[in-house]
Amino acid sequence: METKKTLLKEKFEENRKAFAEQMKQQQTIFSNMNSIKKRIAVWSGKGGVGKTFFTVQLAYALKKFTKKRIGILDADIDCPNITKIMKIDEKLKGMQNENLIYPVEKNGLQVVSMGSVFQKEDDTVTWRGPMISGTITQFLLMVKWAVDYLVIDMPPGTSDAPLTVAQQVKPTGLIIVTTSEPMALLDARRSLKFAEIMKIPVLGIVENMSGDIFGKGGGTKLAEEFNVPFFGSIPLDKKIQKYVQTGTPLCETKEYGELFEEIVGKLEK
Numbered sequence: 001m002e003t004k005k006t007l008l009k010e011k012f013e014e015n016r017k018a019f020a021e022q023m024k025q026q027q028t029i030f031s032n033m034n035s036i037k038k039r040i041a042v043w044s045g046k047g048g049v050g051k052t053f054f055t056v057q058l059a060y061a062l063k064k065f066t067k068k069r070i071g072i073l074d075a076d077i078d079c080p081n082i083t084k085i086m087k088i089d090e091k092l093k094g095m096q097n098e099n100l101i102y103p104v105e106k107n108g109l110q111v112v113s114m115g116s117v118f119q120k121e122d123d124t125v126t127w128r129g130p131m132i133s134g135t136i137t138q139f140l141l142m143v144k145w146a147v148d149y150l151v152i153d154m155p156p157g158t159s160d161a162p163l164t165v166a167q168q169v170k171p172t173g174l175i176i177v178t179t180s181e182p183m184a185l186l187d188a189r190r191s192l193k194f195a196e197i198m199k200i201p202v203l204g205i206v207e208n209m210s211g212d213i214f215g216k217g218g219g220t221k222l223a224e225e226f227n228v229p230f231f232g233s234i235p236l237d238k239k240i241q242k243y244v245q246t247g248t249p250l251c252e253t254k255e256y257g258e259l260f261e262e263i264v265g266k267l268e269k
């Protein structure tokens with residue numbers, strides 16, 4: 001009887017300590033996040049519509065037109081593409097015993113991506129949801145950001161990773177990227193509903209890859225229906241691919257500089 005009581009007491013103490021540690025971690029995450037004025041998540045339920053592309057272009061444009069300190073968090077843990085699109089080879093450095101990670105700096109942007117943890121570019125993780133969410137939590141806990149705005153590149157979907165970002169980052173706003181193609185629009189609606197459920201304000205909708213192939217106008221209609229701002233259309237354009245491949249920010253180009261200045265203007269309103 002006595003042994004049973006002691007065991008119960010030990011278990012209780014163990015749980016209490018684990019809970020206290022979890023609470024401490026949560027507080028650190030909230031204070032890390034609260035130090036960043038704007039936390040903008042770039043989202044779409046559908047994969048491959050240009051979230052990563054837009055995240056990077058938006059970050060460059062925000063830096064150029066607001067002169068603020070801008071960070072990028074790659075919340076796509078298993079397929080981190082931010083390092084590829086930004087041509088980042090540097091690895092993340094930090095101090096494990098101090099629970100610290102320093103973002104990698106590239107072209108004046110502060111960047112944190114799992115791509116800077118992988119040893120080889122095509123390293124592959126085959127993790128279940130809790131491991132993915134746990135990694136995002138570790139980043140939120142350990143990275144000490146010194147930025148005014150954080151742009152978050154989300155993976156597709158409306159579950160695991162997006163849920164973790166929604167609950168822990170508490171984005172100050174969400175930008176939905178969609179094409180005008182019916183499946184993308186359907187998944188964009190799911191993202192809009194998710195934002196409503198999670199009480200995250202939708203800053204605006206961007207129609208990407210607009211043109212003959214995926215159609216145009218669906219983004220504007222969706223924005224009207226959900227009564228949210230429409231930020232603009234970016235065409236599906238060979239030239240854009242060329243700029244992406246050469247690492248040229250679109251805000252620096254004659255074709256797209258004005259469009260990105262407008263998008264930043266709408267975001268800052």
Ligand SMILES: Nc1ncnc2c1ncn2[C@@H]1O[C@H](COP(=O)(O)OP(=O)(O)OP(=O)(O)O)[C@@H](O)[C@H]1O
Binds near residue numbers: 046235241
């Ligand atoms: N407007 C555009 N014109 C030409 N190419 C584009 C355009 N937008 C995106 N792309 C290209 O389309 C591909 C898919 O874009 P991206 O990886 O950003 O999509 P994603 O939504 O982040 O995908 P995932 O859901 O897998 O994360 C990339 O090669 C990107 O360079």
Ligand SMILES: [Mg+2]
Binds near residue numbers: 051153
């Ligand atoms: Mg992506």
